[in-house]
Amino acid sequence: MGHQRVKALDYDDDLDSDDDYFEEGEGDGEFLLKLFTPTQKNMRQGTIEVKAALDDSISISDKEIEEALWHYFYDITKSVTYLKNKHAPMPTKVAAQKKSKQVSRFDRAANSAMNTQVQNASGTVSPYPIPQKPSLEHAIISAAEFFKDVPWLKVPPHRRGDIIIEPLYPRGGLLGGSSKPSKLAALAAARKKKLESEKNSFAAAAAVDAAEQPTDKVVSLLDRLNIKGQGKQDVAANVTKNEISSASVLPIPTLRKYPARRKRSSSPRPAETREDKPASVPASDNLIEILDLRAPPSTFAATMIGAHRPEPRAQSPEGSMFSLYANRPEVANANPFSGPSPDDIVMNAQAKGNKSKKGPLKQPNGGKTPSNLADSVSSLTVEEAPKVKSKNLNVLEEFEKSNMKRMANFVVIGHVDHGKSTLMGRLLYDLKVVDQRSVDKLRKEAENIGKSSFALAWVMDQTSEERSRGITVDIATNYFETEKTRFTILDAPGHRDFIPNMIAGASQADFAVLVIDASGNSFESGLKGQTKEHALLVRSMGVQRLVIAVNKMDTVEWSQARFNEISQQMTAFLVAASFSPKNLAFIPCAGLTGENVIKPPLEKVIPGNWYSGPTLVEALDASEPAKRALSLPLRLTISDVFRGGVIHPISISGRLDAGSLQIGDSVLAMPSGETATIKSVEIEGMPADWAVAGQIATLHLADIDPIHLRLGDIICTPSAPIKNVKSFTAKILAFEHVVPMSVDVYRGRMNAPARVSRLVAVLNKHSGEVEKKRPRIVQPGAVARIVVELEREMPLEVGTRVVFRADGNTIAAGLLEIS
Amino acid sequence: MRLLKQQIDRKDGSGFATLLPEEPEDMWHAYNLIQPNDLLRARAMRRITKESDSGSVASTRIAMDLTIRVTSTDFDVGSGQLHVAGKVAVESEYVKLGSFHTLDLELQRKFTIEKADGWDSVAVEMLKEAIDTTKRAQVWAVVMQEGLANICLITEHQTILRQKVEVPIPRKRKGGLDGHEKALDKFFSTLLSTLLRHLDLPAQTTPYKPLLLASPGFIAESFKSYIHAYATRTTNKPLLTLLPSILVAHSSSGHQHALAEVLSDKTVLSKLSDTKYARETALMDRFFELLRKDDGRAWYGPREVERAVEKGGVGRGGGVLLISNALFRAQNVVDRKRWVGLVDRVREVEGGEVRVLSSLHESGKRLEGLGNVAAILTFPLEDLDEADENEVEDGDGEL
The missing domain is CATH 3.30.420.60 (eRF1 domain 2)
Structure with a gap:
């Protein structure tokens, strides 16, 4: 009784959920309805036969028998079995399970061909290579259980094949099954299961319902049959799909043999069996589930399973999502990499250590899910990190082999508010290094605090302080590449207070871009201020080539006169600062609007179209590749020490001034004199095996305490360490008066208090001969030799370029002579 | 620092002063006052070992007043502790003459200084400064x-x-x-x-x-x-x-x-503005400003300044002698005399202004870089450094 009631109650729901196929069948509905009506005679006849077949002990109403007959499409045997089972001690489960077993594609095809009831010959052998119908006595693994670790899509063929091994023998019935309309059966089962919990409360009402509206029920059943029939006629595959969707929620009889099943499936199956499977085993075979263990998948999901079956995917034969990898040697060994990656090591260890909690699933192609990655990452930290192994590369050879694109680092310098950051923001934006969306976001944020013109600068200025104050404080590093060269931008702060940071940036640069504000008095004030100081600084740090971007040309209407005036003044000044005129390039541009940054300005922008020279990017591209001190011993100035995340607790970055390094190298940090091992290397944010002079590399270190690493320290090779010195003699070019005084000594990021202890001599600017011994004071512009005493020992060697500053002014720059 | 007793002869500067240090700063004054060869008397703890006739050794710590002739001083800036080492100058019941002792001067414990060569003008001025109880800015x-x-x-x-x-x-x-x-x-x-x-x-x-x-x-x-x-x-x-x-x-x-x-x-x-520090800093700034002008009115270094003083450059009407008190702490008596003489000459003969800068201040450190002594002259003098080029070659010393 319960069965019917449930059906009646749930009818509408089913309609909804099965909309997909119903729609398709709409057109043929009426025809099919007619087709099926005459079978009422069969129904009556069948009822009598079933009654006869059933034991007396079981009392079953005619209605139930009719119902069963409907389900089994007048298959007497099946109906009888169904009814018997239904009223047996485990009624619902067995019945449903039986039904599910009969859902074979062949069955349905045969079924649809038949219009009248056919008595199944119980001895008939299925033409399929595999028996379609599992016997009741056989343990059946639930479909849901079996599939619970399977993604909804792409059921792998070998996975499906597991079922084949199950000794499923034909049971009485034509072609190993009855003519039961499995679709209906599935629906019934689904309804039953869904409503099992509600059954009690609704039982009474349902019974009334069922009794009062038998016609309705018949109609509804017919409706469904119509659709069913249509489906059958359409495509067999289609039916299968429907089957799967409904089958996934079918009840299941028992779990008895579950462990045995598991054991068998965990071993690799013969390939031939697997090959057969996709064709021979309809998915309906597997459509069994453990009762009430988990919620059934949504119709959508179920549909999706059927729709995309064929793509194979490595799967676990066992219950866990993560179980496959560990137990499948062929997968585990299918590592395309030469050695075991850290992930592999962890996974293997996990598999060994804890079988029940399997290693993360990993595709042979290296694909990982994010959660797996997180898993392996966290396990990595728990485990003892494997000792870093050097690949013993010949880095110089590798470098030549790699045939890398030209690389250049340039520092962007100039007076404060001359638009350095904005120009670079524009450059990156126009080169699509920064996407529209982030720029739009920055624009909005900038407008919110009323500084809309700062939006592009914020691409470079990222700290809250820089943004709220509208100035750059520290070097911002960014990358872009043109057809010829890979560039690293070092955007320096213009404010005089942050010149130490600018020096740090300039020390990493191959050439410099000097940004000059063309408007109003800005150029003039800059020339007195940091335009001058920066230019002198970069020159004294060895930068030879200068690209002068005459910025904000839009504010002076692209006046050629103004451009020429600035060019002339700057050329005079820069040549005096010992830049060679051929190494200077003047480029008019407008950072805010973007003219002549990467695209030449439109004709109407420039009055008279007087400028036809290169754009800023073209000028950058024209730079000569810097010479690399590849064969010298390693020298790297630390420009940043940070925590690179959980895996890399100590990371440093900086430019390799000389030499090369590779993963696994042991390096020496000076002045602390501590050694460290290079765990990994990153260049421009990408992992690398080695780095050579001229590159700005990020090194992840091991075996060192961060206390021994400070900004400005030098990383060198233990075989040729740099020495710590307490005092040194330097040949300097004075920018201001130099007397014996307290100074700050700058070398890259390094910044140390010191004292000029003695002025040894003033030298001739050109010949270098001593002009005056023991001068009282060194005048600006003079070249002199001085002795400097450091407050504490610093790693410095002969030939190092240093800058001396005092009271916020750069007083001199020089070259170490004797340390 | 409190002056408990003073007996200094105006004429020859002989005599002594008894002082009671009250705050850590006073240790710094004491450090500047106490010179080698001075006599210092203060309370001391000394372990006395006695050997009895039977040969057993008994050791006791005894507090006593000790007078030592200073050989060296040691000042710890951070903790403000002053240790004065010397030879015992006055024999007592327990301590033999000439045995060594290091006195640790402590706050609220008086000590007496007697200058070996008498209290010179610089020392007297230092004493005055030390006992100045006016409110000091910190x-x-x-x-x-x-x-x-x-x-x-x-x-x-x-x-x-x-x-x-x-x-x-x-x-x-x-x-x-x-x-x-x-x-x-x-x-x-x-x-x-x-x-x-x-x-x-x-x-x-x-x-x-x-x-x-x-x-x-x-x-x-x-x-x-x-x-x-x-x-x-x-x-x-x-x-x-x-x-x-x-x-x-x-x-x-x-x-x-x-x-x-x-x-x-x-x-x-x-x-x-009241702090000595600020005044000294301003003075140093002025000196450097003149030095940058390079018009011959600012000179630094011992020889140059001495020569400038000789030529009367550091006189009335703007002449200032800047000198670090480090020079007066010189262990060498001759050196100290040289600088005291220079100060006296500027102050009394030339009529210029003398500023003794504290070597522990930044201004004093700047002066230290210049050889601890500098002068602002009333009129330009050129080539004060030329004559001694040869001396420098072999000497190489600033002092």
């Missing part, structure tokens, strides 16, 4: 830059570096802004807790000494607002009362020598 200063701070106490006579705070701060980096800001916060909290430990606010009697914060950029400003936020959050009353006396100034770096720059700042000067 300023706490924090010179800082990102990741580095020097906590200093500036007193009338010395600048004491109390603590250096260094916290590594990662630079800004793509995707690494978090680290930068976290580290900055950590830097501030470390600095503040260190600073509070040194200030020892609740123990101080009001009014609090002003606190000077100086840095390039906005670090000092940010730190001030950090203190403000901290004080408000924790309702730290002493700190809240300190807040109004916090001064923010600009310096070009966070190193200690940047203090000189801070103290020449006009706004800071107006608050500290």
Whole structure:
């Protein structure tokens, strides 16, 4: 009784959920309805036969028998079995399970061909290579259980094949099954299961319902049959799909043999069996589930399973999502990499250590899910990190082999508010290094605090302080590449207070871009201020080539006169600062609007179209590749020490001034004199095996305490360490008066208090001969030799370029002579 | 320092003075006053070993007054401790003449100095300065830059570096802004807790000494607002009362020598104009300004200054002799005499002004770089350095 009631109650729901196929069948509905009506005679006849077949002990109403007959499409045997089972001690489960077993594609095809009831010959052998119908006595693994670790899509063929091994023998019935309309059966089962919990409360009402509206029920059943029939006629595959969707929620009889099943499936199956499977085993075979263990998948999901079956995917034969990898040697060994990656090591260890909690699933192609990655990452930290192994590369050879694109680092310098950051923001934006969306976001944020013109600068200025104050404080590093060269931008702060940071940036640069504000008095004030100081600084740090971007040309209407005036003044000044005129390039541009940054300005922008020279990017591209001190011993100035995340607790970055390094190298940090091992290397944010002079590399270190690493320290090779010195003699070019005084000594990021202890001599600017011994004071512009005493020992060697500053002014720059 | 007793002959300067140091600064004065060969008498603890006739040895610690002839002095700036080593000059029951002893001068424990060669003008002036009980300005200063701070106490006579705070701060980096800001916060909290430990606010009697914060950029400003936020959050009353006396100034770096720059700042000067430090700093600035002009009116270095004084350049109407008190601490008696003579000559014969700069102040350190002595002349003098080129070749010494 319960069965019917449930059906009646749930009818509408089913309609909804099965909309997909119903729609398709709409057109043929009426025809099919007619087709099926005459079978009422069969129904009556069948009822009598079933009654006869059933034991007396079981009392079953005619209605139930009719119902069963409907389900089994007048298959007497099946109906009888169904009814018997239904009223047996485990009624619902067995019945449903039986039904599910009969859902074979062949069955349905045969079924649809038949219009009248056919008595199944119980001895008939299925033409399929595999028996379609599992016997009741056989343990059946639930479909849901079996599939619970399977993604909804792409059921792998070998996975499906597991079922084949199950000794499923034909049971009485034509072609190993009855003519039961499995679709209906599935629906019934689904309804039953869904409503099992509600059954009690609704039982009474349902019974009334069922009794009062038998016609309705018949109609509804017919409706469904119509659709069913249509489906059958359409495509067999289609039916299968429907089957799967409904089958996934079918009840299941028992779990008895579950462990045995598991054991068998965990071993690799013969390939031939697997090959057969996709064709021979309809998915309906597997459509069994453990009762009430988990919620059934949504119709959508179920549909999706059927729709995309064929793509194979490595799967676990066992219950866990993560179980496959560990137990499948062929997968585990299918590592395309030469050695075991850290992930592999962890996974293997996990598999060994804890079988029940399997290693993360990993595709042979290296694909990982994010959660797996997180898993392996966290396990990595728990485990003892494997000792870093050097690949013993010949880095110089590798470098030549790699045939890398030209690389250049340039520092962007100039007076404060001359638009350095904005120009670079524009450059990156126009080169699509920064996407529209982030720029739009920055624009909005900038407008919110009323500084809309700062939006592009914020691409470079990222700290809250820089943004709220509208100035750059520290070097911002960014990358872009043109057809010829890979560039690293070092955007320096213009404010005089942050010149130490600018020096740090300039020390990493191959050439410099000097940004000059063309408007109003800005150029003039800059020339007195940091335009001058920066230019002198970069020159004294060895930068030879200068690209002068005459910025904000839009504010002076692209006046050629103004451009020429600035060019002339700057050329005079820069040549005096010992830049060679051929190494200077003047480029008019407008950072805010973007003219002549990467695209030449439109004709109407420039009055008279007087400028036809290169754009800023073209000028950058024209730079000569810097010479690399590849064969010298390693020298790297630390420009940043940070925590690179959980895996890399100590990371440093900086430019390799000389030499090369590779993963696994042991390096020496000076002045602390501590050694460290290079765990990994990153260049421009990408992992690398080695780095050579001229590159700005990020090194992840091991075996060192961060206390021994400070900004400005030098990383060198233990075989040729740099020495710590307490005092040194330097040949300097004075920018201001130099007397014996307290100074700050700058070398890259390094910044140390010191004292000029003695002025040894003033030298001739050109010949270098001593002009005056023991001068009282060194005048600006003079070249002199001085002795400097450091407050504490610093790693410095002969030939190092240093800058001396005092009271916020750069007083001199020089070259170490004797340390 | 309190003068308990004084008996100094005006004519030949012979005599003694008994002093009672009351605060750590007084140790610095004592350090400047006590010269080698002086007689120093103070309370001392000495372990006395006695061997009885039977041969057993008994050792006892006995407190006694000891007089020693000073051989060397040792001053620890940080803790303000002065150790004076010498030979016992007056025999007593327990101690033999000529045995060595090191006296540890302590606060609230009197001592007596008797000058070997009499009290010269510089010594008398130092004594006067030491016993000057007028209110002295003291300023706490924090010179800082990102990741580095020097906590200093500036007193009338010395600048004491109390603590250096260094916290590594990662630079800004793509995707690494978090680290930068976290580290900055950590830097501030470390600095503040260190600073509070040194200030020892609740123990101080009001009014609090002003606190000077100086840095390039906005670090000092940010730190001030950090203190403000901290004080408000924790309702730290002493700190809240300190807040109004916090001064923010600009310096070009966070190193200690940047203090000189801070103290020449006009706004800071107006608050500290009374301190000797500020006056000295202003004077040094003036000297350097003249030196840059290179018109022959500013000279530095022992020989040059001596020569300038000889030629009467450091006289009435603007002549200033800047000299570091380090020179008067010279272990060599002859050297000291040389400098005392120079000071006396400028003051009494030439009529110029003499400024003895404390070698523990930044200004004194700047002067130290110039050979501890410099002069601003009333008229330009050229080529004071030419004549001695040859001497320099072999001598190489500044002094």
